[in-house]
Amino acid sequence: MSFIYSKEIPITAKPDVLVCGAGLAGIGAAVAAARGGARTMVVERNGFAGGFFTATVGSAFDGFVDERTGTPVVGGIVFEMLERMGVVEKGQAAKLRYNVNGDLTWVEMHPERAIPRCDPERFKRAADAILEDAGVQVLLHSQVADVVAVNGHVEKVIVSNKVGLVAIEPKVVIDCTGDGDAAAWAGAAFAKAESLQPMSLHFRIAYLQPTYELRRRCAAVLEKAHERGELGLYAGPYLATFSGRDAYFNATRYPGDNTIPEDWTQAEIQGRKDAWTMFELWQRELAEFEEAYFMTSGPVAGGRESRRIVGDYELTEEDVREGRRHEDVVVLGAWRLDKHPAASAGYHDISWIPPYDIPYRTLLPKDFDNLLVAGRCHSATPAALASSRVTATAMGMGQAAGTAAALAVAGNRTPREVDTSRLQEILRASGGILQAPDADIEVGNPDF
Numbered sequence: 001m002s003f004i005y006s007k008e009i010p011i012t013a014k015p016d017v018l019v020c021g022a023g024l025a026g027i028g029a030a031v032a033a034a035r036g037g038a039r040t041m042v043v044e045r046n047g048f049a050g051g052f053f054t055a056t057v058g059s060a061f062d063g064f065v066d067e068r069t070g071t072p073v074v075g076g077i078v079f080e081m082l083e084r085m086g087v088v089e090k091g092q093a094a095k096l097r098y099n100v101n102g103d104l105t106w107v108e109m110h111p112e113r114a115i116p117r118c119d120p121e122r123f124k125r126a127a128d129a130i131l132e133d134a135g136v137q138v139l140l141h142s143q144v145a146d147v148v149a150v151n152g153h154v155e156k157v158i159v160s161n162k163v164g165l166v167a168i169e170p171k172v173v174i175d176c177t178g179d180g181d182a183a184a185w186a187g188a189a190f191a192k193a194e195s196l197q198p199m200s201l202h203f204r205i206a207y208l209q210p211t212y213e214l215r216r217r218c219a220a221v222l223e224k225a226h227e228r229g230e231l232g233l234y235a236g237p238y239l240a241t242f243s244g245r246d247a248y249f250n251a252t253r254y255p256g257d258n259t260i261p262e263d264w265t266q267a268e269i270q271g272r273k274d275a276w277t278m279f280e281l282w283q284r285e286l287a288e289f290e291e292a293y294f295m296t297s298g299p300v301a302g303g304r305e306s307r308r309i310v311g312d313y314e315l316t317e318e319d320v321r322e323g324r325r326h327e328d329v330v331v332l333g334a335w336r337l338d339k340h341p342a343a344s345a346g347y348h349d350i351s352w353i354p355p356y357d358i359p360y361r362t363l364l365p366k367d368f369d370n371l372l373v374a375g376r377c378h379s380a381t382p383a384a385l386a387s388s389r390v391t392a393t394a395m396g397m398g399q400a401a402g403t404a405a406a407l408a409v410a411g412n413r414t415p416r417e418v419d420t421s422r423l424q425e426i427l428r429a430s431g432g433i434l435q436a437p438d439a440d441i442e443v444g445n446p447d448f
């Protein structure tokens with residue numbers, strides 16, 4: 001069943017660059033485009049920027065370092081966010097060595113290294129400030145609902161907000177929605193894996209002092225409950241702390257596709273059931289939970305993998321495993337091959353990989369002349385995306401896409417016609433890292 005709906009709607013803005021989604025990639029893209037001189041607008045469906053860090057709640061800037069040495073492999077706006085959050089002192093971000101992420105496994109392995117921890121409230125504040133300082137026009141509570149495109153050219157982006165439906169008419173669009181909403185609705189080709197990584201609803205527990213040992217004890221309780229049939233699918237559990245007196249748990253697992261509303265709904269409802277089941281099991285069996293308080297879930301269940309837009313180049317598993325170099329590199333990836341399984345519970349294998357190049361061509365949707373994508377919807381095979389989908393990498397891709405969009409607007413060219421050497425030069429000058437320092441050390445897989 002279908003029907004034709006037509007309506008006259010206002011054109012409310014005509015920016016040079018429109019960024020769809022103010023998550024990790026979106027912040028990078030909007031700030032870089034505005035700094036490049038483009039009149040830039042970003043629309044975000046939530047009431048805050050930050051994507052995963054603020055809407056799903058996590059702490060780990062994965063993809064940020066070469067874990068052999070703790071050396072950063074993504075710089076620029078990622079450095080700036082760490083400094084703006086007060087995680088490291090101003091001007092120090094590039095000089096330090098870091099833990100791979102804020103997860104307790106690595107923190108206890110390398111106590112001498114700094115922790116690139118992203119507290120959600122500090123991240124919100126730093127995101128507001130960096131966007132405002134760059135002169136980006138931010139529109140929150142505004143969801144991209146449709147796109148009007150003709151012959152591979154985006155003409156208007158339709159946004160739904162409390163005004164109703166409005167149209168925005170940009171010169172260049174950067175899709176940073178994670179799910180490739182704008183690109184898909186424009187008619188760009190996309191693919192979806194047969195078995196998508198599962199969704200998860202994170203939850204936060206207060207009055208708890210998390211340690212690596214507590215994590216093992218929590219895992220043992222869940223394993224037994226799963227065997228007894230009291231708990232279905234679950235992940236890890238992985239936990240990290242923001243204050244030392246609280247923990248957030250990445251522990252629920254719901255198979256499905258978050259671009260299917262019914263699946264996303266169930267990830268929330270089943271996620272809340274499972275989160276409370278876990279909390280009550282731990283309260284019953286672990287003394288550490290005696291004073292613990294279930295503070296919050298979400299805000300929303302997160303999707304790890306959905307549409308992958310088909311670009312001029314598709315990043316492959318071999319690119320990632322072999323640390324391949326590409327002439328049009330715009331950011332480095334460095335996170336492990338971390339594909340959460342959709343059908344099994346507990347911990348999963350995550351293979352170490354060396355830093356690798358992400359080509360500019362993975363940000364250029366095939367057959368479109370004014371559209372870029374950045375973040376977890378970029379062009380990659382499902383196996384490669386298991387590494388390239390993470391936060392620091394997404395923000396670096398965003399910075400590259402925003403810089404390219406500004407160059408395209410200034411030169412009256414399409415993003416595809418942008419001179420990649422010039423793009424790389426600007427990225428390096430803005431703190432970007434396009435070549436990892438050599439490190440001749442092998443890393444084993446972590447012991448859970």
Ligand SMILES: Cc1cc2nc3c(=O)[nH]c(=O)nc-3n(C[C@H](O)[C@H](O)[C@H](O)COP(=O)(O)OP(=O)(O)OC[C@H]3O[C@@H](n4cnc5c(N)ncnc54)[C@H](O)[C@@H]3O)c2cc1C
Pocket residue numbers: 020021022023024025026043044045046049050051052053055056058059060061062063142143144145176177178179181199200201202250301302303304374375376377389390391392394395
């Ligand atoms: C449960 C879970 C745990 C994870 N754990 C980690 C981790 O520990 N470390 C790590 O580095 N990565 C982790 N990841 C991966 C990481 O979150 C993402 O892959 C990363 O955030 C990708 O950045 P992005 O900008 O592409 O997407 P996001 O950060 O998700 O940002 C997308 C933004 O677009 C907005 N948006 C979406 N659709 C629309 C629309 N139609 N209109 C307007 N706005 C829209 C969203 O609200 C959001 O703000 C995890 C992912 C999940 C789901």
